[in-house]
Structure formats: structure tokens, C-alpha cells
Amino acid sequence: MTKRYKSFIRYFFFIVGLLFSTIAFSQNEFIIKFVHTANGKRIIQNDSIYYTPGGEPYTISKLKYYVSNLDMNTARKSCFLIDAFGIDSFTVRPQIGLYAFLSFLLGVDSARNVSGAQDGALDPLNDMFWTWNSGYVMFKLEGNSDSSLADLHRIEHHIGGFAGTNYTMRRINLSLPKKMHANTGRHVITVEMNLDNYWRSVNNISISETPVIVTAGALAKRSADNFPQMFTIKSVE
Amino acid sequence: MKTRITISLFAFVALAVFLIGAAKNDGYGSFKPKPLKLEIPKGWPKPTNNIFVNNKLTEEGFQLGRKLFYDGNLSSDGTTSCGSCHQQFAAFSTYDHDLSHGVNNTFTDRNAPALFNLAWSPLYHWDGGVNNIEVQPLNPITAKNEMGETLPNVLSKLKADTSYSRLFKAAFGDAAITSQRLLKALAQFTGSLVSSNSRYDKWKKGELKFNPIEEAGYDIYKTNCAVCHAEPLFTDYGFRNNGLSLNRFADIGRQKITGLASDSLKFKVPSLRNVQYSFPYMHDGRFNSLEAVLNYYISGIDHDQPMLDPILKKPIVLTEKQKQQLKYFLYTLTDTAFTKSKRFAPGQ
Numbered sequence: 001m002t003k004r005y006k007s008f009i010r011y012f013f014f015i016v017g018l019l020f021s022t023i024a025f026s027q028n029e030f031i032i033k034f035v036h037t038a039n040g041k042r043i044i045q046n047d048s049i050y051y052t053p054g055g056e057p058y059t060i061s062k063l064k065y066y067v068s069n070l071d072m073n074t075a076r077k078s079c080f081l082i083d084a085f086g087i088d089s090f091t092v093r094p095q096i097g098l099y100a101f102l103s104f105l106l107g108v109d110s111a112r113n114v115s116g117a118q119d120g121a122l123d124p125l126n127d128m129f130w131t132w133n134s135g136y137v138m139f140k141l142e143g144n145s146d147s148s149l150a151d152l153h154r155i156e157h158h159i160g161g162f163a164g165t166n167y168t169m170r171r172i173n174l175s176l177p178k179k180m181h182a183n184t185g186r187h188v189i190t191v192e193m194n195l196d197n198y199w200r201s202v203n204n205i206s207i208s209e210t211p212v213i214v215t216a217g218a219l220a221k222r223s224a225d226n227f228p229q230m231f232t233i234k235s236v237e
Numbered sequence: 238m239k240t241r242i243t244i245s246l247f248a249f250v251a252l253a254v255f256l257i258g259a260a261k262n263d264g265y266g267s268f269k270p271k272p273l274k275l276e277i278p279k280g281w282p283k284p285t286n287n288i289f290v291n292n293k294l295t296e297e298g299f300q301l302g303r304k305l306f307y308d309g310n311l312s313s314d315g316t317t318s319c320g321s322c323h324q325q326f327a328a329f330s331t332y333d334h335d336l337s338h339g340v341n342n343t344f345t346d347r348n349a350p351a352l353f354n355l356a357w358s359p360l361y362h363w364d365g366g367v368n369n370i371e372v373q374p375l376n377p378i379t380a381k382n383e384m385g386e387t388l389p390n391v392l393s394k395l396k397a398d399t400s401y402s403r404l405f406k407a408a409f410g411d412a413a414i415t416s417q418r419l420l421k422a423l424a425q426f427t428g429s430l431v432s433s434n435s436r437y438d439k440w441k442k443g444e445l446k447f448n449p450i451e452e453a454g455y456d457i458y459k460t461n462c463a464v465c466h467a468e469p470l471f472t473d474y475g476f477r478n479n480g481l482s483l484n485r486f487a488d489i490g491r492q493k494i495t496g497l498a499s500d501s502l503k504f505k506v507p508s509l510r511n512v513q514y515s516f517p518y519m520h521d522g523r524f525n526s527l528e529a530v531l532n533y534y535i536s537g538i539d540h541d542q543p544m545l546d547p548i549l550k551k552p553i554v555l556t557e558k559q560k561q562q563l564k565y566f567l568y569t570l571t572d573t574a575f576t577k578s579k580r581f582a583p584g585q
Contacts, residue, residue: 116291116371117420124375125388125416131375133494134368166496217496 028096030072030180031188033089034082035234036063038195045085046143052199056207058145058155060084060195064128065139066121068112071103079108081121081128084193096183100176102191106227107138107169113162135160135216138168139227141198148211155207159223161216168216168224172231180236192234201229268410270295275356278433280441281469284356288370288428292421297407300584302426304404305419307583310394311374312384314340319377319423320583322349326576328511329353329430335522343382346486348522350507351515353432353575357470363504363520365476366494371424388416395419432510432575440569441469447569453559454566461534461553461563462509465546471509471570477546478502480538484521501544513571527567531560 036043038050038060049057063084070078072094080090112122113135122129128137139159148155161168180187199205203222213219273294277283292298305311307320322337322345323329329352331337336344347363361367367376377383378391395401395414402412409418439445447455458466467473476491481502483489491503504520518524524533534553538545555563575581 114368116288116369116424117417119415119417123416124372125392129372129375131367131372131379133366134372215496 028183029091029093029186030099030182031089031091031186032067032070032102033188033190034067034084034193035088035190036084036193036195043084043195050195052205052207053196054200054204054206056145056147056199058143058147058207060141060143062140062142063195064126065106066108066128066136067104067106068108069105071101072099079112079121081126094182097181099180099182102174102176102189102233104172105169106172106231107160107224108136108162109169110162110167112136130158130160133216135162138224141195145207145211147207149208150211154211156212156214157210157223158214159220161220163216166216166221168220170224170227172228174231174233176233176236178236188235188237190234190236192232193230194232195230197229198223198226201226268406270297270408272296273299273429275429276431278431278438278469281433282357285359288356288424292371292424294425294429295408297404298409298422298425299429301401301404301408302422302424303581304401304584305423306426310398311378311386311391312340313386313390316340317384319374322377322383323352325578325581327351327514328432328572328576330515332514333516335517335525337383339380339382340385343385345380345382346488347520348517350505351511352427353430353510353572354470354508355430356428357474359474360505364491364494365505370428371420373427374420374423392416392419426581430575430581432572434574435510435572436569437566438469438572448565450562450565451569454562454564454569457555457559457563458566461555464548465506466509472506475506476500476503477506477548478542478544479504479534479549480540480542480545481519481523482539484523486521488521490520499544502542503544509567510570511572511576513568514576527564528560531555531563535560 043060046059046061049059051057065082067082068079069076070092072092074095075092082088137158137160141157143155144153145155159168202225210219273296275289307318309315309318317340322331324332331349335348337349339345355370361373367373378386392414405414405418406412408422440447465473489501491500518530524530535555538549
């Protein structure tokens with residue numbers, strides 16, 4: 001009886017040990033954090049006035065976008081919603097190895113745009129889904145500007161469209177300042193999104209000309225072309 | 238020693254199974270939904286996109302969807318359910334209404350389409366703007382002139398109604414009420430609405446004979462209507478410009494979705510099945526009778542419409558007698574087994 005009991009205990013601890021070691025190994029993780037700047041400063045919701053490179057003043061009430069399909073084996077099918085004034089980071093557990101790049105899709109891939117009711121980041125409750133013309137809003141920027149002739153001087157840039165030539169997803173490739181080992185505990189990669197480059201980089205986007213963009217098409221694509229210019233690696237640790 | 242390890246291992250596994258089982262037992266019983274299969278009528282094509290691949294069709298899911306379809310709590314003031322505008326006796330269209338009524342005495346700006354054989358439809362709405370049956374209900378639920386409600390409000394009302402936790406548990410394994418489950422359950426009900434038991438279907442199966450008028454009508458249909466309203470679904474699910482003038486809502490149809498000028502005033506070709514009950518006709522219900530529709534195709538089309546579908550450039554010529562024969566054929570597409578099926582009616 002005692003012997004049997006002992007072997008059971010031994011077995012029990014073996015299993016528990018196995019479980020713990022699994023958890024310990026899976027602690028290797030990258031935390032991807034986004035910080036959002038305009039005019040060289042971290043943006044503040046509503047209260048602060050920023051200027052586009054073209055000199056148009058604006059405030060920001062909402063800034064949300066999708067980050068998906070990370071080029072990191074385990075996270076290829078992942079999808080995260082970043083909210084500049086809410087949850088602005090996520091954690092991935094990459095396969096063990098050396099990483100020299102951070103590569104992700106800004107937006108939601110085509111397959112997910114036609115896959116029906118979804119949950120998590122893609123739940124329509126997140127207010128990032130177009131109902132009348134099915135598809136996700138990839139990037140949403142809202143605020144106000146004296147340069148806007150729209151109702152209440154508002155800015156509403158809901159950039160979306162996934163089909164045919166109207167696609168607005170853009171792959172963002174960022175090289176890391178140093179190669180990162182994915183087998184040595186927890187790393188934080190901080191990515192800066194610079195809104196100045198949203199208004200002027202590849203294309204020049206004027207608030208007075210286009211205060212409201214809420215459909216897929218040429219205007220949305222012009223905005224999307226600026227996405228890759230907005231992101232840089234701020235720090236890795 | 239080996240035996241002892243085996244015994245202790247067995248005990249350990251048994252304990253784990255017991256604990257997992259106990260944790261799952263929350264008073265609702267075990268999760269064993271009854272699987273259903275969407276029956277494909279004989280001679281019909283397979284549905285283009287299998288809507289139940291990622292939404293396993295079960296009796297419990299269907300029944301939850303049925304209850305939701307007829308629940309006025311999906312609207313802002315509790316008055317308007319999906320079934321308010323999609324009436325079973327009218328093949329799930331709004332009977333005798335060009336436009337339907339939304340909450341707060343509003344009017345919709347399109348005719349409520351009849352709902353059946355949706356599993357075969359590659360796109361939804363008159364303009365094809367909805368690409369998956371599961372996300373379609375988001376439109377009527379949130380439209381100000383339909384159900385006028387928000388998704389978070391719908392979910393909190395369903396959570397407050399204790400009868401739903403049992404139904405969600407039965408359909409999905411636990412009692413969580415989420416937007417995804419709400420939409421998937423609705424799709425299980427609407428996707429199951431199959432109409433395939435009309436007089437025409439029985440004739441095709443050799444179970445009855447058409448009378449000479451119906452036979453003549455079928456020939457007229459084959460010659461004049463069958464390209465767009467193709468058998469056996471009586472639509473090709475295409476989007477076509479049939480020459481209708483721009484209406485008072487400036488509704489340009491499919492062009493609004495694709496942004497292409499070539500899609501100007503294109504609307505989905507509706508099925509002719511149950512056409513006897515789905516009047517008024519066209520995307521805005523502008524024609525009140527089959528007579529008016531036939532007259533339009535015979536003499537009302539504006540042939541100068543630049544985007545007119547090429548197939549309509551050739552005039553349709555029918556005598557009064559042929560019109561009557563065609564109508565009698567169209568009546569054979571009425572499926573009263575469908576419009577009276579208790580399975581699709583509100584639960585008791």
C-alpha cells in the first residue's frame with residue numbers, strides 16, 4: 001500500500017513537473033506595443049490640437065486599426081485590434097529562433113472579410129465592420145478640424161476595402177535594430193505610429209478636401225498607400 | 238512495479254476525467270446537439286458556398302435561430318422582429334407592401350425580399366452588398382428604418398431573458414450569449430428555409446401532369462425568361478439592369494457596392510419561386526401585380542437605357558393569351574408546403 005502510494009506520488013510530481021516546464025518554456029514571448037505620435041508628441045484624445053504637414057489643425061477622438069498575420073510562424077493567423085486610447089499592445093509566442101524583422105499586415109486579410117460572424121478582435125461589436133457592404137474597416141481615424149467642411153467639422157476616415165483592386169491591407173516590414181532571440185524570456189518591441197506620415201508621405205491627404213472617407217475605393221487606397229510610412233521600431237528590450 | 242504504475246496512471250486519468258466531467262455539469266445536462274443535414278433537392282446544384290461548413294447545422298441551433306427570428310426584442314422598441322417583414326405566408330416577404338415598416342413608423346427604402354433557398358445564394362441583398370449569410374442580420378437590426386437597435390443592446394436583452402441561456406447552451410455547449418452565436422443561430426434558421434415542393438417540382442418528378450395552359454406557359458417561360466430566372470432555382474443569382482428608371486431614393490443598386498459605373502442600376506435577379514405571394518415586385522415594389530411586370534417587359538422597357546442588360550435589347554412579344562398562360566405557369570411555382578410549414582412558423 002505504502003509502495004503503491006509512493007509510486008503514485010512520484011508519478012504525480014512527474015506530471016506536475018512536466019506541466020510546469022511546459023509553462024516555463026512557453027514564457028518566451030514578444031510583447032508588441034504601439035505608441036502613437038503626431039508632431040513629435042504622444043497623442044492625447046480630444047483635448048490636444050495637432051497640425052498636418054499641410055498646416056491643417058485637427059484633434060483626434062478615435063484611432064483604431066487591425067494588426068494581423070504576423071510573419072512569426074505561431075502568429076501567422078493572428079489578428080489584433082489596436083486602440084490608441086485603449087488596448088495598444090498584444091503578446092505573441094514566436095517559435096524559438098532569431099528574429100531580424102517584425103512583419104505584419106495592417107488590416108484584415110480577404111478570407112476573414114468573407115467568413116461570416118466572427119469573435120474576438122473581429123467581433124462586429126468592436127464597431128469595425130461594415131454591414132451594408134460586408135467587410136472590415138482596417139483603419140479608423142476620427143476627430144475634428146476647422147479645415148473640415150463636413151457636419152460638425154468632423155473627420156471620419158474609415159479605411160477599408162478588400163476585394164479586387166480596392167484592397168487596403170498593407171504589409172508593414174520593419175527591421176529590428178538588433179536580432180532578437182525568441183528563446184530567452186520576454187521581449188518588448190515598441191512600434192511607433194506617426195500620424196504625420198498618414199497625412200503626407202506617399203500621398204498627400206488634405207482634411208479640407210477629404211474630411212470623410214467611409215467607402216472602399218480610390219480615396220481609401222490613397223490613404224492605405226501611406227500606411228507603410230507610418231510605422232517605425234521605437235525600441236526593443 | 239509496472240502494474241502499480243499502470244494502476245496509478247489509470248487512477249490519475251480517471252480522476253482527471255471525473256473532475257473535467259464535474260466541471261462541465263452545470264445543471265443544463267450534457268452537450269449533445271442533434272446534427273442536421275441541409276437536404277439538397279433532387280436535380281439541384283450543390284450550394285456554391287456551403288454555409289454550414291463553419292456553422293454546424295443542428296436541431297438546437299435551428300430552434301434557437303427560429304426563436305430569435307421571431308423575437309421582437311431584436312428591435313429597439315420590441316415591436317419588430319425579422320418575421321415582421323419576412324412573413325411566412327408571403328414566402329418570407331412582406332405581403333402586399335411595396336416597402337416595409339420599421340420602428341417609429343418608418344418606411345424601408347427597398348422591398349423586403351422573399352427568403353428561401355438562401356444557401357444557394359452567393360451574395361445577399363438586392364445589391365449583393367452582403368457576402369455571407371451570417372452577417373446579413375446586422376443590417377436590419379441596426380438600420381434606423383428597420384429594427385433600429387444596436388448589437389450591444391440586443392445582446393444585453395437576450396442575456397436578461399433567462400429562457401435564452403438554456404437554448405444557447407443547448408446549441409453551442411455553454412450558456413454564453415455572443416454576437417457570433419446570435420448570428421450563426423439566425424443563419425441556421427434562415428439557411429434552412431428551402432422551398433422545393435411546388436406543383437412545378439412535383440411535375441418535374443413525374444408525380445403529376447401539367448394542364449395544357451401550364452404546359453404552354455412553361456414553353457413561354459423557357460423562351461423568354463429562363464436565361465435570367467434559370468431553373469431549378471429560377472434565378473441565376475446575377476445582377477442585371479432590367480431598364481427600370483432611377484427611383485425617388487436615387488437607388489443605383491450594385492454600383493453603390495462595387496463603385497463601378499458598369500454596375501449602374503443593376504439589382505439581383507430574384508427567384509420566380511413563390512412569385513404569386515411575393516408581390517409587389519422589383520427592388521422598390523413599384524409593380525403591384527404580375528400583369529404589371531409582364532406589361533413592363535413587353536412594352537415598358539426604355540431601350541435607350543445605356544446600361545440595359547443585352548438580353549433585354551431583344552423585345553419580348555407576347556399575346557394576351559400567352560401572358561395568361563405564362564401566369565398560370567408561374568403559379569405552379571407556389572409552394573404552400575413551404576409557406577404553411579409548422580417547422581418554419583413561430584414556436585408555441
